[in-house]
Amino acid sequence: MEVKMQEIIKLIVLHMQGDLSETQQKELDRWLNANPRNRDFFHQVTSREKAKEKFLIKEHINSEKAFRQFSSNIRPARIRYIRKISIYAAILILPVLLSIFILIRQHEGTSRSASTETPITPGKTKAILTLAQGETIELSADRSPASLPSGLHLKGQENELIYNPSDSPKQDIQYHELATPRGGEYKITLPDGTFVHLNAGTKLKFPTRFDTSKREIFLSGEAYFEVAKDNARPFYVITDIAKIKVHGTAFNVNTLLNHQTQTTLIQGSVGIFVQGDKQEHMLKPSQQAEIDNTTKTISIREVDASSYIAWKNGVFQFDDERLESIMDKLALWYDVNVFYQNDAAKDIRFTGYLKRYDDINIILNAIETTVSASFRIKEKTIIIN
Amino acid sequence: MQNDEQFIEALNNKNVSAYHTLFKDYYVSLVMYAMHYVGQEEAKDIVQDLIVSIWEKNIQFSSIGSFRTFLYTAIKNRSINYLKHKKAESNYISHALHQGSAEEQELYGIMEEEIYRIFFHVVDNLPQRCQEIFKLHLEGKKEEEIASLLQISISTVKSQKQKAFHRLKDELGELLSIIFFI
Structure with a gap:
C-alpha cells in the first residue's frame, strides 16, 4: 500500500506534466481501471478547475506569516520576563532570579515529561x-x-x-x-x-x-x-x-x-x-x-x-478508535489503571501507529498531540482529562 | 535520502530553521488538507496549534515517511475533534464523515495534497516568469493561449515550460520518499 500510493502520486504528477512513458501510462491505466472511484479522483484532481482552485487558495495562505506567528508562540514567556527585569535591576534581582529558577524547577518536577520516572514499563x-x-x-x-x-x-x-x-x-x-x-x-x-x-x-x-x-x-x-x-x-x-x-x-x-x-x-x-x-x-x-x-x-x-495482528509485530495500530478502547489496551499491556476525570474523553477518536515497547510517556505524548485530551500519571494510574 | 535525514534530525533537535523549512514546504498543503474538514481560518489554527505542540512536546520522528504520516493523521484527528466539539455544525459533520468510506476519502485527500505539494514546491523555486507559465499550463491552457496572455512568443513559452519540467523531474525523486500507513 505505501509504495503503491507513492508510485501513483508520481504517475499522476507526470501525467499532469504531460510526460508519461508508455509503460507508465499502462501502470496508471491499471490503477484507474481497478476502481471507479480511483478514476473519479483522478479526473477531479487533474482538472483545470482543481489546479486553479489550488493555486488560488495558496495565494491566501501565507506560510511566512504563519512561521512568524509560530516563532512568537514558542518563545517561552518566562525567558522574556527574566530578560526584561534583568535590564532594569540586574543586581537587586539576583536572589529573586534564583528563587524563580527554583520555583520553575519545582514546577517542572510536578509536570509529566518523558524523563519523569514512573514505575510503568511496557509488557x-x-x-x-x-x-x-x-x-x-x-x-x-x-x-x-x-x-x-x-x-x-x-x-x-x-x-x-x-x-x-x-x-x-x-x-x-x-x-x-x-x-x-x-x-x-x-x-x-x-x-x-x-x-x-x-x-x-x-x-x-x-x-x-x-x-x-x-x-x-x-x-x-x-x-x-x-x-x-x-x-x-x-x-x-x-x-x-x-x-x-x-x-x-x-x-x-x-x-x-x-x-x-x-x-x-x-x-x-x-x-x-x-x-x-x-x-x-x-x-x-x-x-x-x-x-x-x-x-x-x-x-x-x-x-x-x-491492523488486528499489529500487536504481534510490536505495534499498536489504532484506526479511528475510541480512546476508551485504546486505554483498555494500554492498561492491559502496561499493567496500569485508567481514571477518567471527564467521561466525554472516552469518545475521542484517535488514529495512529505506536510502538508497543516504547515508554508509556512517548505513547501518551503522541496521543495528546493529536487529540484534545491530557494525561497525568500518578503511581500506576493514568488520569485523563 | 541524505537531506531528509538531516531535516528530520534538525527537527528533532528543535532547530528553528528546520521549523522554517517545515512551514515553507508543508504549511500550505496541511492547511488545505484540514480544509477537507473545516473552514480556512480554523484550518490555519489547527495547523499552527499542531506545529506548536510538536515543538512544545518535543515530538521525535524516526523518518521523513513517519513524519508525513504523523502530520496528515494528526490534522485529521484534530479537525474531526474540532468538529465534534462544535455542536452547531453537527449537520456538516455527519455529511463530511459519511461520504463514502472514510478511509478511502482520507487516502484520496492525502494524495491530492501530496500531488499539489510537489507542484507548489517546484513552482515556488522557479523564476517569476517561469512560475507564471507553469501555473497556466497546469490550469490547462494551451501554449498559444499562454503566449497571447503573457504577450510573449510561443517559443519562449515552450522553453520556459521545458525548464519547469526539468526542475520538476529533479524534485520528484527527492519529494516522493513518502511512507503512508493508513
Whole structure:
C-alpha cells in the first residue's frame, strides 16, 4: 500500500506534466481501471478547475506569516520576563532570579515529561506454565527455569516455549496451561507444530499430545495462531462463547473486548460455531467475525486484517478508535489503571501507529498531540482529562 | 535520502530553521488538507496549534515517511475533534464523515495534497516568469493561449515550460520518499 500510493502520486504528477512513458501510462491505466472511484479522483484532481482552485487558495495562505506567528508562540514567556527585569535591576534581582529558577524547577518536577520516572514499563516476555498436577513454572525472557518436564524446551532470545512432537503415542494425554499476566506476552509452539503468540492477560490450555482424531485447545484472552496443516485432525480453538474450526491457517482471536468475541482471519479458512449451535459460519481472509457475548449473534465483516495482528509485530495500530478502547489496551499491556476525570474523553477518536515497547510517556505524548485530551500519571494510574 | 535525514534530525533537535523549512514546504498543503474538514481560518489554527505542540512536546520522528504520516493523521484527528466539539455544525459533520468510506476519502485527500505539494514546491523555486507559465499550463491552457496572455512568443513559452519540467523531474525523486500507513 505505501509504495503503491507513492508510485501513483508520481504517475499522476507526470501525467499532469504531460510526460508519461508508455509503460507508465499502462501502470496508471491499471490503477484507474481497478476502481471507479480511483478514476473519479483522478479526473477531479487533474482538472483545470482543481489546479486553479489550488493555486488560488495558496495565494491566501501565507506560510511566512504563519512561521512568524509560530516563532512568537514558542518563545517561552518566562525567558522574556527574566530578560526584561534583568535590564532594569540586574543586581537587586539576583536572589529573586534564583528563587524563580527554583520555583520553575519545582514546577517542572510536578509536570509529566518523558524523563519523569514512573514505575510503568511496557509488557515483557513472561508467563506462568501450569502442569497437569498443578505445579507451576515461571517463564520469562531473562530467566530460565531450573528444570522443565521432558518433551519441553525453550528456544531463542525470548525463551519461546517448544513442545516436542510426542514420541510415544501410548503416553497419557495431559493438559498444560500457559497464562500471561497483565503486562506480559509469550510465544509457544504446540506438539503439532502450531505456533501461538499470547497477548497480555491470556490463558491457553492445551494437551501435551493431541488426540488422533482432532486437536482441541482452550483460550481466553487474545492470541494469534499459525496452525500447522493436518487434514486428518481438524484444529479447534474453544472459547467461552465460540468454537473455531481451523482448516490450516493464520488468524487472531480476542475475547478481551467488552462485549464481543472477535476472530480475524489473515489467511486460509476457519469456520466459527457459536457455542451450542451446529451452524458453521465460514470466514474468508480479511474477514472478521464478532459474536455478541450476550445475544450470541454473529456478524461477519471485511476488515484490514493487518491492523488486528499489529500487536504481534510490536505495534499498536489504532484506526479511528475510541480512546476508551485504546486505554483498555494500554492498561492491559502496561499493567496500569485508567481514571477518567471527564467521561466525554472516552469518545475521542484517535488514529495512529505506536510502538508497543516504547515508554508509556512517548505513547501518551503522541496521543495528546493529536487529540484534545491530557494525561497525568500518578503511581500506576493514568488520569485523563 | 541524505537531506531528509538531516531535516528530520534538525527537527528533532528543535532547530528553528528546520521549523522554517517545515512551514515553507508543508504549511500550505496541511492547511488545505484540514480544509477537507473545516473552514480556512480554523484550518490555519489547527495547523499552527499542531506545529506548536510538536515543538512544545518535543515530538521525535524516526523518518521523513513517519513524519508525513504523523502530520496528515494528526490534522485529521484534530479537525474531526474540532468538529465534534462544535455542536452547531453537527449537520456538516455527519455529511463530511459519511461520504463514502472514510478511509478511502482520507487516502484520496492525502494524495491530492501530496500531488499539489510537489507542484507548489517546484513552482515556488522557479523564476517569476517561469512560475507564471507553469501555473497556466497546469490550469490547462494551451501554449498559444499562454503566449497571447503573457504577450510573449510561443517559443519562449515552450522553453520556459521545458525548464519547469526539468526542475520538476529533479524534485520528484527527492519529494516522493513518502511512507503512508493508513
